Amino acid sequence: MKLTDEMKDALMIIGAGGAVVHLTTCSADGKPNTVGERFVAVWKDEYILIADMFAQKTKKNLMENPIGVITIAHPVKGRTWAFRGPTTIFQEGLPPDFEFQGANAKDVLAEWGNWAEKEPPSEVPPDIRPPRLVQRGVIFMKVDEIYSYKADEAGRKIL
Amino acid sequence: MKLTKEIIDALKIKNPDDIVVYLTTSSIDGKCNISPQLFTDVYMDEFILMPDLFAVKTKINFNENRVGVVTIAHPAERKTWALRGPCGHIEWGLPDNYDFQGVKAGDILKKWGDWSEKESFPSLPEDVRPAVIAQRGVIVLKVAECYSFSAEDSGRKVL
């Protein structure tokens, strides 16, 4: 599923502190985890990427239940979108031909494996900037569906 | 509790892969996690240090229950020690004066925050060597008790 230009713009804000989203994952027996994420990008119009900097429960959940939901947290500006689809974490050291949902881990890591170099967080205020960027990989979602989270139409399919 | 010279010698940095230990932790409601650790060192004769390289559930457990057990896994001949005590992680970004069980984050991170400077990861066998080292911090266990895990006197107090 291709994201619209408006969605890509909302997810991938260059400079100015970037976009903030929430990523919800879930254990295999149904315990959800929702966590704010700030290093977000779009890849090939249909995948959403987040830098794996500090994932703990997110990683545990994706290791046993590879699906997630990304909701726009800030700035919202009426863009009340929830993106859902198969989600994994690509990390260095995977076999070179490792694929997930039509994407090759090596290609993704070559482009986004060093986020700090590609998109330095210089615009992020010091009080919320991570003290030391130690990236372990890339959280990677293939968007399968998009629904609204706006209160009066929550769940309405957008794409 | 001060460790004996024999225990210290076994756990101190020598060569990578020369001794492997298991670190057992537990969630607050008693679900255990047992994770192999290829790198160990000893600080002030009573703290066991391990780099935080790939800890997932270990850290989730520390966030709610800071206690651990280190058991010698390989080679374990005549080293049947289980070392238990308060255990937590000191991550990059903590203030230098952050104190865990009498050690300061600044002191630990300055000396062990980049473990690869002290111990040569590339000399590990290829099939157990991490492809990329992304160290987030240092796991610290303050030894409060040491018991034997040999079958015939398992649980006997050693120290």
Added chain:
Amino acid sequence: MAKLTPRMKNWLEGLGAHIGTATKKGFPTTIVVESAKVEGDNMVKFQLSNAQVEQIKQNISENPQVAIGPAGLGCIRAAYQFKGIAKLEGNILEVEVREIYCTKPGPEAALRLDTLPYENIIKFESTRWRDTGPPK
């Protein structure tokens, strides 16, 4: 339901395991057992000494959750963690394995294996490890 592979069985039976137990409030005690017997798809039985039984029987009675890591060289060569529910039958600790994880240092550390189709677990193993058990 978790199903152990022949390789997992061989390593556990060959070298035994470190077994993590805990009180129901999360205070851990680890014991080490030198051999095991795997029965059926997911039952692992350990013969304990009297000392080992004494050491963990209170934990198992109040909290039967245990975690198992293969002992000896298995800690690096058989990079698995098994989680399950244990009970003591005399000196035999019986563990019904319910979860299996990869613990190989690197990108697949913490990967849950038992939720994959069994044939995928076999494929996963065969592309990462050459042995089928500990050295003789």
